[in-house]
Amino acid sequence: MNLPPWRRIGGREGLRLLALLPGTAATVLLAADAPWPLRLGLALGLAVLVEAALQILRSRHPGAPGRHEDILAALPIALLVALLLPIDTPLWGLAAGVCAALLLGRHAHGGSGQSPFHPAALGVAVALALAPPTATPAAVEPLLALAWAAGGLVLLRLGIVPAAVPVAVLAGALLPGLAAWPGSGGDAMALLQPLADPTLMLLAFFLAGDPASGCHGRAGRWLFGAGVGLLAMLLPAGAGTPAAAVAALLLMNAAAPLLDHALRRGPATPTPPP
Amino acid sequence: MARPCIRCGDCQPACPVRLDPLALHATLRRGAVDEALALGLSACTGCAACDAVCPSALPLAAGFRAAAAAVQAERQRRASADAARERYRQRSARLAREAETAQGVQARRAARLGAAAAAALAKARARTAADPS
Numbered sequence A: 001m002n003l004p005p006w007r008r009i010g011g012r013e014g015l016r017l018l019a020l021l022p023g024t025a026a027t028v029l030l031a032a033d034a035p036w037p038l039r040l041g042l043a044l045g046l047a048v049l050v051e052a053a054l055q056i057l058r059s060r061h062p063g064a065p066g067r068h069e070d071i072l073a074a075l076p077i078a079l080l081v082a083l084l085l086p087i088d089t090p091l092w093g094l095a096a097g098v099c100a101a102l103l104l105g106r107h108a109h110g111g112s113g114q115s116p117f118h119p120a121a122l123g124v125a126v127a128l129a130l131a132p133p134t135a136t137p138a139a140v141e142p143l144l145a146l147a148w149a150a151g152g153l154v155l156l157r158l159g160i161v162p163a164a165v166p167v168a169v170l171a172g173a174l175l176p177g178l179a180a181w182p183g184s185g186g187d188a189m190a191l192l193q194p195l196a197d198p199t200l201m202l203l204a205f206f207l208a209g210d211p212a213s214g215c216h217g218r219a220g221r222w223l224f225g226a227g228v229g230l231l232a233m234l235l236p237a238g239a240g241t242p243a244a245a246v247a248a249l250l251l252m253n254a255a256a257p258l259l260d261h262a263l264r265r266g267p268a269t270p271t272p273p274p
Numbered sequence B: 001m002a003r004p005c006i007r008c009g010d011c012q013p014a015c016p017v018r019l020d021p022l023a024l025h026a027t028l029r030r031g032a033v034d035e036a037l038a039l040g041l042s043a044c045t046g047c048a049a050c051d052a053v054c055p056s057a058l059p060l061a062a063g064f065r066a067a068a069a070a071v072q073a074e075r076q077r078r079a080s081a082d083a084a085r086e087r088y089r090q091r092s093a094r095l096a097r098e099a100e101t102a103q104g105v106q107a108r109r110a111a112r113l114g115a116a117a118a119a120a121l122a123k124a125r126a127r128t129a130a131d132p133s
Helices: A009-030 A036-057 A067-084 A090-103 A119-130 A142-157 A162-179 A198-207 A216-233 A242-263 B021-029 B033-038 B051-052 B058-132
Strands: none
Touching: A009 A067, A009 A142, A009 A162, A009 A198, A036 A067, A036 A090, A067 A119, A067 A198, A090 A162, A119 A198, A119 A242, A119 B021, A142 A198, A142 A242, A162 A198, A162 B021, A198 A216, A198 A242, A216 A242, B021 B033, B021 B058, B033 B058, B051 B058
């Protein structure tokens, strides 16, 4: 198999992890007094342990091919859970989120790419349900949004993320603003505000952009992305909050097979009648 | 060891006849052959461009070809079964027709024989009555 390294399963996961680095670094640096390094380290360490334990429980022998790749695949998931959860989520909540992501979002369905839901979104949802956030949402950091977008664009450029999805998510997130445009006095900055939201950027590129849990048809991907963006803005949890983001994604994940089925056109070449 | 499909979608842009190998693979795994046909299974050229980009190294084209061949074989089997059934039906009808025809011939012959015998008898009786010696 002559695939470029980033197209192979291990490389794909490694690239996802690398693409998260600029945003992760920005997160840590922009909030120097927050315990981000501890939380990220805990999530990553726990991910390795839980993933290895789950693989042993699923009785895959130590030399089985793909084990290292699967452990690598668990890392971006755990990192996303840690990054999406508000900083005031207790550590046990974070640990529960990582465990739920790997157990319920991954291995319960048979491993990489088998779950209909994005594992990290599922983990965050479980953690938020167990330990609801108390603090106000984090301030919007355009620099952080830019850092997430930079990593996401690399994934998009290398074809790991289908381009239609992040574009549609961001477009969908702009729709409520556009609808209110005539009444708001035409404030362009307010209109483009969602694009400066780090959670939305993370959602667009790293969560909704995961091809496995989204739609697979061309039209389906646009609709899926737009639905995620729109719901993330409109859900009562509040625009740009992690709760709204993961709820929007999980809802659209659940609807993805239906969207694909409804929007599937016939084959390009007509088939002879049976 | 082949890994399962990770649903990355890399095979979709690779297909030269614009089929959706990902969906085809999933439907065939479910055993939904009719659905796979609706997705254009028969149009697969077997070029294996999907295999070449699959990170799980799945033998996609071979699976599609085997499924298409199975569909073709099933169609042929059904066609030959239909033909055999039709042949049997026509043979039965012909035999019934022939049996009916044979019965008719016998009945007519018997009737004709019966009439001839009666005529001969009557003629003999008449002759006996006219000439008692």
